[in-house]
Amino acid sequence: xxxxxxxxxxxxxxxxxxxxxxxxxxxxxxxxxxxxxxxxxxxxxxxxxxxxxxxxxxxxxxxxxxxxxxxxxxxxxxxxxxxxxxxxxxxxxxxxxxxxxxxxxxxxxxxxxxxxxxxxxxxxxxxxxxxxxxxxxxxxxxxxxxxxxxxxxxxxxxxxxxxxxxxxxxxxxxxxxxxxxxxxxxxxxxxxxxxxxxxxxxx
Amino acid sequence: xxxxxxxxxxxxxxxxxxxxxxxxxxxxxxxxxxxxxxxxxxxxxxxxxxxxxxxxxxxxxxxxxxxxxxxxxxxxxxxxxxxxxxxxxxxxxxxxxxxxxxxxxxxxxxxxxxxxxxxxxxxxxxxxxxxxxxxxxxxxxxxxxxxxxxxxxxxxxxxxxxxxxxxxxxxxxxxxxxxxxxxxxxxxxxxxxxxxxxxxxxxxxxxxxxxxxxxxxxxxxxxxxxxxxxxxxxxxxxxxxxxxxxxxxxxxxxxxxxxxxxxxxxxxxxxxxxxxxxxxxxxxxxxxxxxxxxxxxxxxxxxxxxxxxxxxxxxxxxxxxxxxxxxxxxxxxxxxxxxxxxxxxxxxxxxxxxxxx
Numbered sequence: 001x002x003x004x005x006x007x008x009x010x011x012x013x014x015x016x017x018x019x020x021x022x023x024x025x026x027x028x029x030x031x032x033x034x035x036x037x038x039x040x041x042x043x044x045x046x047x048x049x050x051x052x053x054x055x056x057x058x059x060x061x062x063x064x065x066x067x068x069x070x071x072x073x074x075x076x077x078x079x080x081x082x083x084x085x086x087x088x089x090x091x092x093x094x095x096x097x098x099x100x101x102x103x104x105x106x107x108x109x110x111x112x113x114x115x116x117x118x119x120x121x122x123x124x125x126x127x128x129x130x131x132x133x134x135x136x137x138x139x140x141x142x143x144x145x146x147x148x149x150x151x152x153x154x155x156x157x158x159x160x161x162x163x164x165x166x167x168x169x170x171x172x173x174x175x176x177x178x179x180x181x182x183x184x185x186x187x188x189x190x191x192x193x194x195x196x197x198x199x200x201x202x203x
Numbered sequence: 204x205x206x207x208x209x210x211x212x213x214x215x216x217x218x219x220x221x222x223x224x225x226x227x228x229x230x231x232x233x234x235x236x237x238x239x240x241x242x243x244x245x246x247x248x249x250x251x252x253x254x255x256x257x258x259x260x261x262x263x264x265x266x267x268x269x270x271x272x273x274x275x276x277x278x279x280x281x282x283x284x285x286x287x288x289x290x291x292x293x294x295x296x297x298x299x300x301x302x303x304x305x306x307x308x309x310x311x312x313x314x315x316x317x318x319x320x321x322x323x324x325x326x327x328x329x330x331x332x333x334x335x336x337x338x339x340x341x342x343x344x345x346x347x348x349x350x351x352x353x354x355x356x357x358x359x360x361x362x363x364x365x366x367x368x369x370x371x372x373x374x375x376x377x378x379x380x381x382x383x384x385x386x387x388x389x390x391x392x393x394x395x396x397x398x399x400x401x402x403x404x405x406x407x408x409x410x411x412x413x414x415x416x417x418x419x420x421x422x423x424x425x426x427x428x429x430x431x432x433x434x435x436x437x438x439x440x441x442x443x444x445x446x447x448x449x450x451x452x453x454x455x456x457x458x459x460x461x462x463x464x465x466x467x468x469x470x471x472x473x474x475x476x477x478x479x480x481x482x483x484x485x486x487x488x489x490x491x492x493x494x495x496x497x498x499x500x501x502x503x504x505x506x507x508x509x510x511x512x513x514x515x516x517x518x519x520x521x522x523x524x525x526x527x528x529x530x531x532x533x534x535x536x537x538x539x540x541x542x543x544x545x546x547x548x549x550x551x552x553x554x555x556x557x558x559x560x
Contacts, residue, residue, distance in 0.1 A: 025270070025277060032269050040261035054262055061269045065276055135255075142252045160218070161253040167220055186214035193249040203248035 013077040020068050028068075032061055035078065038163065039085045045158045046089035047096070048147045056092055060085040075172050082159075083173045090151050138200070145195035153188035160185055206236055213243045217250060471519065474552040477530035483553050484508045490525040494518040496546070508553040516547045530556065 011017070013034075019027035039060055044053035064071075064081050071080055146154060159165040159173065160181075171178045196203055209232050215221045216229050233239055477483040487510055488498050496514030514522055526532045 023277070025274065028273060029266070029270055032266055032273075036261055036265050036269065037258070040265065041258050044259050045256070050259070053259075054265060054268075057261065057265060058269050058272060062272045062276055065273045138252060139256055142256055146253070146256075157253065161250055162256060167218075182215050182220065183211070185218075186211050189214050189246050189249055192253065193245050196249060196252060197245070203245050203252070 009073070009076055011073065011076045011078075014073065017068070017071065017073070017077050020065070028065060031077065031081075035081055036061070038078075039081065042082065042085055042158060042163060043089045045143075045146060045162055046086065046151070046154060047092050048143065049096070052092055052096065053089075056085060056088045059088050063088075079169060079172050082163075082165075083175075086155055086159075086173065090155070093151060141196060141199045142192070145192045145199065148195060149188055149191055153184050153191065156181060156184040157188040157192065161189075206232070206239065209236070209239055210242060213239065213246055217243065217246055470548040470550060471534070472550050472552070473523070473526060474533045474554060475526050475530050476533075476554050476556045478556055480506060480508055480553050480555050483529045484510060486529055487512075487522075487526065487551060487553070490522060494521055496522070499548075506555050510549075510551040510553065512549045512551065513546045514549055516545055519547055519549070522549070526551065 013031060016027040016031050020031070036057060039057045040053050043056040043060070044050060047053055047056060060081065064084055067084075071077070075083075146157065149157065155174065156170060159170045160167075165173065167178045167181050170181045174181070176184075193203065209229055212221055212225055212229060216226065221229065233243065475483065475487075484501065484503075488501070491498055491510075491512045491514060494514055495518060496512050498510060498512050500509075500511040502509045512522075523532065523534075
């Protein structure tokens with residue numbers, strides 16, 4: 001089944017892609033409109049920052065347009081585009097981490113992060129905690145826990161549980177085998193589970 | 204399946220991404236293991252929490268911003284293609300213009316250099332052709348030496364006769380380069396002239412061999428075949444060198460003088476064998492003056508003298524008679540035609556009579 005899928009890739013975007021290769025900007029705009037939200041959400045969950053996500057998505061589409069000539073249709077356009085977005089998001093994350101390592105840390109009860117540093121606790125721009133709904137509070141905690149994941153685990157979790165990509169698709173996007181995808185996903189879920197248990201007391 | 208093997212599979216089980224066998228094993232194990240049941244429940248809760256995260260809406264300007272950047276890229280791309288192909292529109296005409304320019308330049312250069320080359324290269328050829336209009340092939344180096352000598356003499360005459368009439372080479376040759384070129388052009392002529400009378404030269408060499416102060420050197424020279432025409436100018440002893448220098452000058456003289464008096468005929472070469480070289484030289488000088496001529500140059504060597512004189516053509520015989528009175532005269536280069544007009548250049552080599560063996 002897996003083999004059959006690999007051999008006959010049916011790409012819904014094939015027409016637009018071939019139009020783009022001929023220089024049809026309208027076709028490319030169609031693709032942008034179709035995928036910008038998905039790519040923005042991936043970028044946002046990986047980078048953990050709204051502004052960064054916007055820049056990542058712009059860069060991703062521009063480099064997709066530039067690389068359109070080298071895109072041979074070995075994978076779906078969406079897979080290829082996701083791969084570009086993820087790489088840019090991870091690069092951005094590396095840069096940001098490098099910068100923010102020297103930034104604000106919580107003075108009260110600093111939490112150790114996975115990579116041994118102190119958990120970042122920048123001043124919140126959100127409304128006061130007592131005004132937040134409980135759901136919102138949980139969501140923030142979940143996002144925090146996702147943010148704490150190592151990039152390799154984070155991307156698998158985002159792609160599977162947030163973007164609902166299949167194991168095979170994730171395998172194609174990340175260019176790793178499905179066994180690796182499964183084990184990374186298991187460890188990512190376990191880490192988030194432990195993180196949420198710590199943050200909320202119980203699940 | 205053991206508990207330790209089951210636990211990592213719970214995540215996959217949640218996604219229904221396990222094999223049917225694994226699924227059976229897990230479902231068989233779960234009722235017996237509270238830890239695994241709790242683990243699965245927590246994983247499920249975690250997944251629900253993660254999935255509960257709302258989708259964020261991208262900023263409304265995202266599409267237009269992306270497209271603006273893409274259009275910029277497209278412009279750059281087109282610019283690149285233009286840069287790549289545009290030159291073809293320019294390149295080809297430029298290459299064509301360049302080629303035309305080069306061709307014209309080359310043509311002009313050739314045109315400009317040709318007139319300078321003409322007086323240097325063509326005369327002898329033209330003259331040869333004119334000298335033998337009926338049989339132009341006689342100019343080839345394969346014919347008999349007698350014929351060649353005749354032609355050469357005619358050619359020389361015509362050449363010399365032509366020169367003053369057309370003073371182009373010297374008059375035009377304001378540039379030092381050109382004049383040197385002219386000089387170098389006369390040199391081969393001298394070599395030819397010397398070569399024209401190989402027997403006479405051999406004669407002279409033999410005589411020199413007998414009388415020369417350095418017999419070793421002379422004999423070496425004499426050993427060289429007389430037929431080889433090239434070396435005389437370079438390999439000659441001081442005397443011969445001087446003689447050939449004289450000849451060279453004479454060849455140039457008609458043009459240099461440009462009076463129209465001299466140069467209508469060939470230089471006459473005499474060699475005179477006398478007992479007293481100095482006395483003979485003085486007497487010849489007197490005789491030349493008496494006959495209305497003038498001594499152009501007098502070169503003295505050890506036991507020998509070379510006199511260059513200019514005498515009226517009609518007085519040559521008289522001078523010759525005087526010379527015969529002084530000693531044994533040998534006429535080395537005979538004039539092809541007796542010229543009776545104007546002055547003649549005469550070179551007289553005065554040598555001591557070789558000691559009889």
